[in-house]
């Protein structure tokens with residue numbers, strides 16, 4: 001299961017019964033927590049994580065220790081949420097962490113909560129992971145029984161409760177303020193920022209939301225020190241990152257790589273290249289919301305935040321989608337636009353209407369009814385959506401839409417008819433229409 | 435409103451009370467309380483809405499709003515087996531359409547429909563977080579990965595006999611390791 005020679009996050013993916021507490025402890029588990037509670041102040045923990053250069057692994061890449069520092073020092077109540085909503089198409093890494101090593105995330109969460117002064121933590125797991133939720137709950141129960149959770153943890157005087165919260169099917173609950181509203185027992189609609197959650201979040205109290213992978217990195221950083229963590233990766237993209245790879249490569253799966261690894265090397269040496277009979281056409285490196293790179297461009301990038309930004313895309317969640325030559329790019333973007341249209345929470349007009357327009361226009365092209373001006377209209381709709389909304393879901397639809405047209409324009413142009421056929425004479429076979 | 439009008443077992447009612455204790459505010463226990471009813475009844479009937487309104491001290495509108503926002507919450511009885519096939523990008527690339535077409539043919543219904551005997555419902559759903567193992571489908575807590583028409587036939591055959599076949603994620607239920 002483990003595909004990597006790096007072992008900050010994935011060393012236990014192969015471990016027999018690695019999800020069980022005695023096995024985790026035998027592997028050195030909860031050592032970092034013991035050290036923190038017996039000999040460190042919260043500020044020291046925050047500084048250690050800040051020095052390590054760890055950046056949020058949920059998509060935006062914001063430095064974790066810096067975010068923790070935004071909690072007002074005099075806050076009487078603080079809340080901590082572990083974001084295990086994992087709904088970005090192409091992403092399936094957090095489920096590996098929670099499946100094969102749930103105590104790694106739990107230990108990281110306890111340390112993180114101590115660092116920000118939180119007494120009640122939630123692990124928000126998407127509802128579709130029903131099979132995983134029982135697993136995580138069992139691990140949380142073990143941690144309570146062993147005295148790692150609850151009152152006066154390990155005799156330190158520090159109290160922490162932990163609730164495993166089950167989502168119910170909504171991509172937008174992965175957005176941190178949507179997630180907070182969801183746990184308040186509301187629709188998972190994002191909130192206007194500022195105020196940022198670190199200042200006023202859950203029940204209007206300071207709240208930190210971190211991705212599973214971010215908190216799972218914390219015990220290793222405590223055990224080995226920030227300098228050791230920075231030995232992996234590049235100057236600005238420190239440490240290792242999980243990539244979940246899907247599509248027709250020889251070895252799809254979850255990989256832990258040092259940031260900065262050249263894509264070319266990852267593709268050929270780690271993934272084994274394409275399955276026989278397929279050619280590489282394009283890659284979406286960081287989950288469905290980031291711009292696509294054609295094969296020729298992706299072969300020159302390194303897998304770190306800066307190199308990918310320079311290439312016009314983003315590292316995102318590390319959900320890498322491999323697209324073969326045999327795929328029709330217009331068909332793929334239709335699938336994605338249907339997704340964003342479906343998942344828009346509907347609060348902002350540009351997003352609610354815009355995602356619908358993008359989906360309808362692409363559908364129209366594929367239905368053989370494309371007319372001159374449709375590509376301009378698509379761009380016009382994108383202009384009305386980007387950067388204008390409460391949360392970035394609107395941009396998350398625009399980025400793939402624009403990049404697909406930009407990089408694969410001839411495929412779109414081929415669908416524009418000189419004279420449009422009569423409406424209704426759809427070229428779609430039955431069963432394909434969305 | 436009597437608590438029994440929703441026909442919840444004493445155990446489920448006790449779990450709802452425990453959740454209300456555990457969550458920091460009454461209203462914040464809404465989603466997990468809905469899950470208790472979903473798990474026991476299969477959907478949230480009107481009497482369930484009344485129960486939640488009363489227990490959590492929130493308006494019926496708030497309960498309805500939440501029930502309708504989340505796709506996994508249902509207010510109508512469901513088919514015996516709801517097959518949810520991922521039709522998002524990675525599964526699409528790996529052949530989800532073939533799997534869906536096969537299911538439509540075998541069940542004699544289109545995506546979004548239910549068989550007349552209420553045995554099967556077929557739904558297209560968004561990414562299930564199993565992209566590297568696609569195409570995949572979910573049936574309750576069971577996730578079936580690497581689907582082919584043959585594997586689909588095996589699953590349907592077993593379900594027709596009333597047996598939920600072992601899923602790729604079922605090792606977890608047994609508490610097993612790899």
Ligand SMILES: Cc1cc2nc3c(=O)[nH]c(=O)nc-3n(C[C@H](O)[C@H](O)[C@H](O)COP(=O)(O)O)c2cc1C
Pocket residue numbers: 055056057058059060061062064083084085086087088171172173174175176177209210211212214215391392393396
């Ligand atoms: C539409 C949308 C969906 C998101 N989905 C997720 C998700 O599934 N998991 C996640 O960790 N972050 C997700 N995020 C990012 C969160 O808002 C937030 O930035 C992140 O959880 C912070 O954790 P980090 O700093 O550790 O990365 C999403 C953001 C948006 C706008």
Ligand code: SF4
Pocket residue numbers: 172189190343344345346347348349351352389390391392393394
């Ligand atoms: S941008 Fe879209 S998803 Fe985000 S808050 Fe606005 S309508 Fe909702």
Ligand code: FES
Pocket residue numbers: 089090091520521522523524525526560561562563564565566568570
């Ligand atoms: S795209 Fe199908 S599980 Fe992610």
